[in-house]
Amino acid sequence: MKALLCKEHGPPENLVVEEVATPEPGKGQVRINLKAAGVNFPDTLIIRDLYQFKPELPFSPGGEASGVVDAVGEGVTHLKQGDRVLVMCGNGAFAEQIAIDASRVIPIPDEMDFDIAAGFTMTYGTSHHALKQRANLQAGETLLVLGAAGGVGLAAVEIGKLMGAKVVAAASTQEKLDLCREYGADETINYTEEDLREGIKRATGGAGPDVIYDPVGDKFAEPAFRSIAWNGRYLVVGFAGGEIPKLPLNLTLIKGAAIVGVFWGRFTATEPKVHQANMAELLGWLKDGKLKPHVSKRFPLEQGGEAIRWMMDRKAMGKVLIEI
Known part of the structure; x- marks a missing residue:
């Protein structure tokens, strides 16, 4: 079978497609013929040895996929x-087949498209867990989403609106903000053209957001946190902007606010029953047409490195997929 391999840590241009042995399912495992795989920000880190999970070389990146059970x-x-x-695997999804523990495999209905299944779990699972369990977002509250047109960001916009929040979307281009409007954003901020703090003040009428969803970090974190409402919750989701910010902790005292970490992967492992309930709710919303995942770009397996570069360069809007 073919697989996209990371044989040495480095940029996505170093990845190669090679023939590898067909995996055999062990005890408690299944082998899956993969149809599509979602590209996520952790894929940009794991190939550069910058992620908290460090598989042995060589390995195939790709943490989520869809397909058909083969053995x-x-x-x-x-x-x-x-x-x-659908499959949640951490890595190994950018390949024609994968052998994986059956506990990490979820059956999908016949009407669910493979593309939707491949890119649904990680983005929607992360954002749902963040807003529901970590932020306890309430109807009528204001939610600010940074990096709002990316995979997790757009899911947060959609879920936040579904939960009854007023949603303010912040992104870097008008094209991205137009997409956020389509997915329910009430107000938008273009933070390449408008000062972020001034934009938040305008969009919230000076009150500030009750919840800030931040998958970007970098230079946007401090001005966003300085704008948070009293008793606000700041969700640390990731650092797509590059730098991990250092926030003055006196701000938490002045604002009566909380900085809350969101580590969805650890959550799924330590609280599996809550995770299963979350997934049931999300799949129910999807079936009812309340969620409409957006796929903006598709790449063949042979161009998997280009797909990861597309993600690294922050060109993604919604989901980017590798079709196998």
Whole structure:
């Protein structure tokens, strides 16, 4: 089978597509013929040895995918050959096949498109967990989303609106902000053309946001946090902007605000029942047409490195997929 391989840590241009051995499912595992895989920001880090999880070289990046069960290992009873599934794997999804623990595989309905399944779990799962469990977002509150047109950002806009919040979307281009409007944003801030603090003041009538969803970090973190409302919750989701910010902690005292970490991967492992309930709610919303995942770009497996570069250069709007 073919796989996109990271053989040495470095930029996505170093990745290569090679023939590798077909994986055999062990006890408790299934083998899946993959149809599509989602590209996510952690993929840009793991290939450069900058992520908290560090697989041994060589490895294939890609943390989520969809496909069809091809073979079933000993002891697996809830999955069978031919089942349509989505896969959460951490890495290994940028390949034609994967063997993985059956506990990390979820059946999907026949009407669910493989592209939607491949790019749904990580972005929507992260944003749903962040807003529901970590921020306890309430109807009528104001939610500010930084990097709002990216994968997790656009999901946060959509879910925040569904939860009854007033949503303020901040992004770097008008094209991205127009997309955020389509997904429910009430107000927008172009932070390449407008000072972020002034934009927040304008968009919130001076009150500030109750919840800030921040997957960007870098230079936007401090001005955003300085604008937060009393008793606000600042969600630390990631650092797509590059630099990990250092916030003056006296601001938490002055604002009566909380800085809350969001580590969705750890959450799914330590609170699996809550995660399963979250996924059930999300899939229910999807089935009811309340969520409409946006796929902006598709790449073939042979151009997987270009897909990761597209993500690194912050060109993604919604989901970027690798079709296999």
